[in-house]
Amino acid sequence: MEGRLLFLQGTPPSPLKNKMISSTEDISEEISESPVQGISIPSDEQILWLPELSDLERLNVMNAPLEDKARILSSQTSSSVDETLSEISKKTNLAYLESFELPENPTKILPLRLIHSFCCLPLQKESEGKIHLITVWPPSERMSRWVYSVSGSKPIWSLGSPEKIVRAITENFGIGADSLDDSDMDFEDEEDGQDDLEDQNAAIIRFVNEVVQRAIVDRATNIHFEPHKDTLQIRYRIDGQLVPVRVPDNLRSFQDAIISRIKIMSGINISEKRRPQGGRITFSHGQSDLDIRVSTLPTLYGESISLRLLNEKSQPLSMKELGLLEKEEKNIVSILEKPHGIVLVTGPTGSGKSTSLTAFIRKIHKPERRIMTVEDPVEYEVAGINQTQVNSEIGFSFASALREILRQDPDVIMVGEIRDRETADIAIRASLTGHLVLSTLHTNDAPGAITRLIDMEIEPFLIASSVEMVIAQRLVRRLCMECNQPADLPEADLRASLSLLEVSSDEVANLDRVRKAVGCQNCQNLGYRGRVGIFELMKMTDSIHGLVIKSASAPDIREIALTEGMSTLQESGWAQIKRGLTTLDEVVRYADGMLED
Numbered sequence: 001m002e003g004r005l006l007f008l009q010g011t012p013p014s015p016l017k018n019k020m021i022s023s024t025e026d027i028s029e030e031i032s033e034s035p036v037q038g039i040s041i042p043s044d045e046q047i048l049w050l051p052e053l054s055d056l057e058r059l060n061v062m063n064a065p066l067e068d069k070a071r072i073l074s075s076q077t078s079s080s081v082d083e084t085l086s087e088i089s090k091k092t093n094l095a096y097l098e099s100f101e102l103p104e105n106p107t108k109i110l111p112l113r114l115i116h117s118f119c120c121l122p123l124q125k126e127s128e129g130k131i132h133l134i135t136v137w138p139p140s141e142r143m144s145r146w147v148y149s150v151s152g153s154k155p156i157w158s159l160g161s162p163e164k165i166v167r168a169i170t171e172n173f174g175i176g177a178d179s180l181d182d183s184d185m186d187f188e189d190e191e192d193g194q195d196d197l198e199d200q201n202a203a204i205i206r207f208v209n210e211v212v213q214r215a216i217v218d219r220a221t222n223i224h225f226e227p228h229k230d231t232l233q234i235r236y237r238i239d240g241q242l243v244p245v246r247v248p249d250n251l252r253s254f255q256d257a258i259i260s261r262i263k264i265m266s267g268i269n270i271s272e273k274r275r276p277q278g279g280r281i282t283f284s285h286g287q288s289d290l291d292i293r294v295s296t297l298p299t300l301y302g303e304s305i306s307l308r309l310l311n312e313k314s315q316p317l318s319m320k321e322l323g324l325l326e327k328e329e330k331n332i333v334s335i336l337e338k339p340h341g342i343v344l345v346t347g348p349t350g351s352g353k354s355t356s357l358t359a360f361i362r363k364i365h366k367p368e369r370r371i372m373t374v375e376d377p378v379e380y381e382v383a384g385i386n387q388t389q390v391n392s393e394i395g396f397s398f399a400s401a402l403r404e405i406l407r408q409d410p411d412v413i414m415v416g417e418i419r420d421r422e423t424a425d426i427a428i429r430a431s432l433t434g435h436l437v438l439s440t441l442h443t444n445d446a447p448g449a450i451t452r453l454i455d456m457e458i459e460p461f462l463i464a465s466s467v468e469m470v471i472a473q474r475l476v477r478r479l480c481m482e483c484n485q486p487a488d489l490p491e492a493d494l495r496a497s498l499s500l501l502e503v504s505s506d507e508v509a510n511l512d513r514v515r516k517a518v519g520c521q522n523c524q525n526l527g528y529r530g531r532v533g534i535f536e537l538m539k540m541t542d543s544i545h546g547l548v549i550k551s552a553s554a555p556d557i558r559e560i561a562l563t564e565g566m567s568t569l570q571e572s573g574w575a576q577i578k579r580g581l582t583t584l585d586e587v588v589r590y591a592d593g594m595l596e597d
């Protein structure tokens with residue numbers, strides 16, 4: 001994939017490709033050997049101002065993209081990026097600015113392409129014949145020469161946080177603004193029509209890569225390209241919420257090229273525009289490969305494209321990280337330690353069911369237990385576990401995979417999802433013949449799982465004697481730990497929310513534990529970072545066993561489960577609020593969703 005190559009280089013696009021600027025550089029070379037004489041700029045070529053580095057460390061830093069250099073260096077010296085940069089600033093006599101302010105129209109002072117290529121921004125400060133700039137790493141001679149050539153002023157450099165600078169560039173100019181800079185593409189001479197086309201292709205490739213790369217950095221799980229009447233909208237889903245991506249104003253004119261590019265990357269037929277299609281991309285990101293599922297759908301103003309990002313190197317979570325309370329964890333583990341039975345996790349798509357199952361498996365993984373999984377797709381790799389992926393194209397379904405797995409002498413089997421009677425049937429029989437089976441079902445609450453299995457024509461007595469526990473769960477957004485603050489809520493508001501959540505009004509006493517989201521650099525100004533689970537645990541007690549055998553309705557089962565101490569999703573949400581992990585807004589929002597279900 002040609003785009004990959006460009007992307008892997010990690011360095012900003014070479015301005016030399018651009019004829020306009022390369023010609024100005026030629027001019028600058030003619031003007032003087034070094035137009036910025038008198039301003040001594042410590043070069044990063046050899047990082048000589050850091051003599052204590054080993055050759056390998058030096059090489060690692062030198063080969064990294066500009067905006068990553070400080071981070072890589074900081075990881076080698078195990079200090080923070082800020083500390084590293086202020087250390088560098090001392091050694092190089094460049095000021096280190098904690099915060100900075102941009103001038104009204106930064107691109108009037110410095111062309112966008114230089115801002116992007118050098119990862120720098122002009123500052124508001126003014127002085128005669130000089131241009132003040134902030135960048136992420138001590139600038140090279142070359143950078144200074146370019147700035148001088150283009151602006152005619154001597155550059156005065158300062159250093160700043162790479163994260164803040166990169167974010168300021170994206171926020172001010174949108175993702176890919178330099179890739180899709182019209183002026184670049186219009187510049188070519190008539191006879192260079194071919195080059196023009198190639199440049200445009202390269203720009204589109206770069207743009208699509210930038211959108212995906214930014215999504216990965218922002219921890220997005222999905223990217224949506226949505227053609228509308230006047231715009232091509234791009235949105236990320238981060239922690240379950242849609243976040244619009246700021247894109248260049250001229251994006252609409254590149255819509256067809258962008259959509260074609262994604263279709264090419266994902267091996268989809270580009271001439272077919274009337275039917276929905278599916279494909280996949282393996283995207284190289286740093287050391288790892290990212291698997292991306294692509295789906296196209298014809299809409300009124302063009303094909304809508306959705307990308308689902310599956311990070312193969314995702315770190316599976318522990319049970320504690322899921323947000324389980326200690327007593328809940330104990331409760332679940334007591335079931336997981338049994339040699340046989342079924343544990344079901346339920347919830348809608350995206351409620352973190354497979355994350356939970358993976359955490360359970362990691363918890364019970366021991367050398368003397370053979371654990372096998374069948375998943376669609378494998379979302380987390382777990383060392384020491386035998387993971388299989390279904391493949392519907394060749395008829396390798398959950399049911400057929402499960403049947404094969406049973407011939408492989410497993411102790412524990414994890415089935416990604418029970419969707420049909422056949423899978424349910426084999427799973428139940430497997431648990432009755434001495435296997436522990438973990439799986440998920442698409443139901444809203446725990447008791448619903450029982451009636452769903454009955455709907456799949458599974459005999460109630462088989463369900464009653466195999467299912468040990470059903471866990472319903474949802475994910476709510478986790479407060480950013482760096483910026484959350486006390487909510488300072490009026491007591492009456494809390495009282496109203498508690499009654500909405502059907503939580504005891506006595507809990508009003510915990511008013512001062514309620515926190516609110518604020519927003520900072522760490523969380524893309526969302527106030528939240530990551531998610532935390534809320535849970536409803538239903539154990540197969542004797543009384544529930546009796547109800548299941550009688551094919552009782554879900555509400556009846558629920559009523560008994562609650563009298564036996566099952567806590568609701570809303571109560572679990574309130575517990576997470578009290579722990580300072582999420583907000584009342586989040587839980588109330590999800591509770592509203594649950595009522596609609």
Ligand SMILES: [Zn+2]
Pocket residue numbers: 480481482483484518519520521522523524525527528
């Ligand atoms: Zn924050």
